[in-house]
Amino acid sequence: MKIKIAPSILSADFSKLALELKRVKQAGADLIHVDVMDGHFVPNITIGPVVVKFMRKCTPLALDVHLMIQNPAKFVGAFVNAGSDMITVHIETISLKELQAIAKGLKKSKVKLGISLNPGTPLAKIKPALELVDFVLVMSVNPGFGGQAFIPGAIKKISQLRAIFTKDIAVDGGINAQTAKLVKQAGANVLIAGSYIFGAKNIKQAINSLR
Numbered sequence: 001m002k003i004k005i006a007p008s009i010l011s012a013d014f015s016k017l018a019l020e021l022k023r024v025k026q027a028g029a030d031l032i033h034v035d036v037m038d039g040h041f042v043p044n045i046t047i048g049p050v051v052v053k054f055m056r057k058c059t060p061l062a063l064d065v066h067l068m069i070q071n072p073a074k075f076v077g078a079f080v081n082a083g084s085d086m087i088t089v090h091i092e093t094i095s096l097k098e099l100q101a102i103a104k105g106l107k108k109s110k111v112k113l114g115i116s117l118n119p120g121t122p123l124a125k126i127k128p129a130l131e132l133v134d135f136v137l138v139m140s141v142n143p144g145f146g147g148q149a150f151i152p153g154a155i156k157k158i159s160q161l162r163a164i165f166t167k168d169i170a171v172d173g174g175i176n177a178q179t180a181k182l183v184k185q186a187g188a189n190v191l192i193a194g195s196y197i198f199g200a201k202n203i204k205q206a207i208n209s210l211r
Contacts, residue, residue, distance in 0.1 A: 001189040004030040005207050011194030018058040027204035031062040033192045038069035041093055042143045049082040056083030068143050073098045080109050088114035088137050091126045103132040119151045123160055130165055141173030150174025155186045162187025177209040
């Protein structure tokens with residue numbers, strides 16, 4: 001499958017976000033990963049639909065909005081209206097019934113749906129959801145903060161998932177040139193990286209090293 005690189009804006013310089021988005025596009029990024037945190041599901045607070053709305057004006061790249069929040073069903077509509085191309089929700093925050101309703105709504109809006117699971121969540125928990133989603137996001141760190149070390153257990157989870165899932169598998173957390181090689185071998189094809197890309201002296205070189 002095509003390898004896609006998704007810089008995570010959690011590590012971008014928000015004082016010049018439009019420029020940061022332009023830089024990663026020129027460097028070859030395929031899409032932009034937008035971490036939305038509420039201070040409840042994860043111990044951090046980031047951004048809401050207003051910022052996504054203005055990001056939409058600044059880049060033609062697809063915006064994958066990762067809802068690390070409680071009650072995601074309540075906020076999906078606002079993020080779709082803001083210009084999201086993809087919405088990722090966590091299996092730990094949602095029932096199958098709620099996910100079915102979200103999937104139906106997003107299909108009408110032509111917005112892709114992803115399901116994510118934390119390192120401590122067994123793969124079995126998302127299996128009933130696989131037929132509803134366009135992609136799966138495997139967390140390789142505990143969500144909440146950027147710059148964390150990769151959790152090796154994610155490799156086995158990706159490999160097991162690839163055996164039963166033919167669509168895109170994304171991985172987020174501690175991704176660099178070394179861990180990218182491992183997760184690609186396991187079956188992941190969408191690599192999300194924050195500090196490795198935005199902290200690099202040469203962003204293009206960093207993206208190419210992941211690809």
